[in-house]
Amino acid sequence: MNLAIDWRAEARRLTLRNQAFIGGKFVAAASGETFECVSPVDGTVLAKVAACDREDVDRAVKTARAAFDSGVWADQPPKARKRVLVKLAELIQKNANELALLETLDMGKPISNARNGDVRAVAECVRWYGEAIDKIYDEIAPTPKTALALITREPLGVVGAVVPWNFPLLMAAWKFAPALAAGNSVVLKPAEQSPLSALRVAELAVEAGIPAGVFNVVPGFGETAGQALGRHLDVDALTFTGSTEVGKLFLKYSAESNMKIVSLECGGKTPNIVFADSPDLDAAAQGAADGIFYNSGQVCDAASRLLVEEKIHDSFLSKVSALAEKYRPGDPLDEKTQMGAMVDSTQTKRVLDYIAKGRDEGAALVLGGHQVRQESGGYYIEPTIFDRVQNRMTIAREEIFGPVLSTITFKTAEEAVKLANDSKYGLEANLWTNDLTKAHKIARSLRAGTVTVNSRDGGGIEVPFGGYKQSGFGRDKSLHALEKYTQLKTTYINIG
Ligand code: NAP
Ligand code: MG
Numbered sequence: 001m002n003l004a005i006d007w008r009a010e011a012r013r014l015t016l017r018n019q020a021f022i023g024g025k026f027v028a029a030a031s032g033e034t035f036e037c038v039s040p041v042d043g044t045v046l047a048k049v050a051a052c053d054r055e056d057v058d059r060a061v062k063t064a065r066a067a068f069d070s071g072v073w074a075d076q077p078p079k080a081r082k083r084v085l086v087k088l089a090e091l092i093q094k095n096a097n098e099l100a101l102l103e104t105l106d107m108g109k110p111i112s113n114a115r116n117g118d119v120r121a122v123a124e125c126v127r128w129y130g131e132a133i134d135k136i137y138d139e140i141a142p143t144p145k146t147a148l149a150l151i152t153r154e155p156l157g158v159v160g161a162v163v164p165w166n167f168p169l170l171m172a173a174w175k176f177a178p179a180l181a182a183g184n185s186v187v188l189k190p191a192e193q194s195p196l197s198a199l200r201v202a203e204l205a206v207e208a209g210i211p212a213g214v215f216n217v218v219p220g221f222g223e224t225a226g227q228a229l230g231r232h233l234d235v236d237a238l239t240f241t242g243s244t245e246v247g248k249l250f251l252k253y254s255a256e257s258n259m260k261i262v263s264l265e266c267g268g269k270t271p272n273i274v275f276a277d278s279p280d281l282d283a284a285a286q287g288a289a290d291g292i293f294y295n296s297g298q299v300c301d302a303a304s305r306l307l308v309e310e311k312i313h314d315s316f317l318s319k320v321s322a323l324a325e326k327y328r329p330g331d332p333l334d335e336k337t338q339m340g341a342m343v344d345s346t347q348t349k350r351v352l353d354y355i356a357k358g359r360d361e362g363a364a365l366v367l368g369g370h371q372v373r374q375e376s377g378g379y380y381i382e383p384t385i386f387d388r389v390q391n392r393m394t395i396a397r398e399e400i401f402g403p404v405l406s407t408i409t410f411k412t413a414e415e416a417v418k419l420a421n422d423s424k425y426g427l428e429a430n431l432w433t434n435d436l437t438k439a440h441k442i443a444r445s446l447r448a449g450t451v452t453v454n455s456r457d458g459g460g461i462e463v464p465f466g467g468y469k470q471s472g473f474g475r476d477k478s479l480h481a482l483e484k485y486t487q488l489k490t491t492y493i494n495i496g
Contacts, residue, residue: 007111007333010101017199018047020056020219023063024212030055037195040108040341041332043377049195052220057187057228060216064158064185065234067213074155074183078134085130085181088208092123095204099169102197104332107165108341108378109295111333122173128461129181132479146496153486155183156236160229164242165191165343166298172198174476175239179485180215187216189226193343195219222246227253237261239484244470263474263484265466267399268427271420272303276312278432279454285319287430287456293327293383296342297403301428303456305396306407307416313409321367321385327403329373329380341378342402348379351402355384358395363406364388391419413438417445426468430456
């Protein structure tokens, strides 16, 4: 990154896109309504954004359908779609500073994370699916010689995508990149807290050569725009990332409308199991701290439950507490800041309520616990660590989505696995041990979509990501994500 960037000056120069993007153009909501897009960095209003509702969603879906039916995108050779998506990835890289700034201003994450984490990963994701799409072959089934059965993958048509605010553009890219690569049209509803980056990328998509109408963005509220998309009779699939509670609503919307395909990436309560025989306890402590404090803990697979073997409990917890200091909240626009703001006042209050609940239920608060930097006008919570947590306590069961670590002690591997699996969630689990046999055995017993061993890093775009249990179903990332945006056709030919 260019260290000389004055991000505040850059912010003043920004032109914000604040209207819906439908049919390749920015348009106001049909009702003319707008909502305030507030920056949690300092509480200022960044823009008044079009508040889309049913009518706008309907218009976007009709436009997306017309584009799909015309074949202007779906019928382009895979190689041609590849070229366009690779171009889009290049444009995202070229505009990386602007996009990173939009993320930081809109949802409060540190600019260095937005620039070197989010936006880089978005460009990589778009490039990866672009590069992949002309390398995938269909199948011929092993039928009797008298027949030829072709099994081909076809795009679905119109894909609705509803995404959260914690990694606004990255969560959207995990959906729109494979959906577009496969030839679908997309209608994306970003979270109300963070609509800005998606609107800019939709514009870049047209610049890259995605035909108008293929990629549409309808900012607005969940109950209105989100629900309208979920219930629309002409949306073929709805791909969602967000809370388990809202994920269940999309199943209902589908059942009550057209039985559209639903895929859900929902919440988590990741257990991070640290054994005394961990190969490097300092690395494990770093993983534990990064796992819960990165992005202020607003991460679906945040390592929110630290399961630590009793005999190393004291020393390990001291290491994690010392590392937590690096995560003192600071100005998100300062490149040195490691922890920025919470997304908004509601989320801040929610997290503070959970901290109060942890105390009430008898957990020991050993670090943090307070809102800080109130003079900024923004919303910040310090790194918070609870010890002596029981897995039945609320802070160990519910997804807090904040920088709050719950420490639970165990004695045996069996006990650790039992605690880890005792959750309605199953998105991810982390474990640290030097014993290969133990690692494999435990990895097999953990009911989670991803298990990491001796690392917090669960891999890049090349590996699937998604949940077991109430963390959802369907996978983002990797070639498996394409399964969500295509359907199989069997063409059975009699050649007898
Ligand atoms: P959320 O409240 O579930 O919202 C997610 C999206 O759904 C937003 O666009 C939201 O719109 C929309 N929505 C809300 N209520 C709706 C309704 N009644 N009908 C239709 N749509 C509705 O989640 P969030 O607070 O934005 O994000 C945090 C959650 O996302 C956490 O649970 C986290 O674990 C999960 N997450 C999961 C993953 C994963 O890959 N598994 C990744 C990141 C985050 P509004 O913003 O307008 O309300
Ligand atoms: Mg915002």
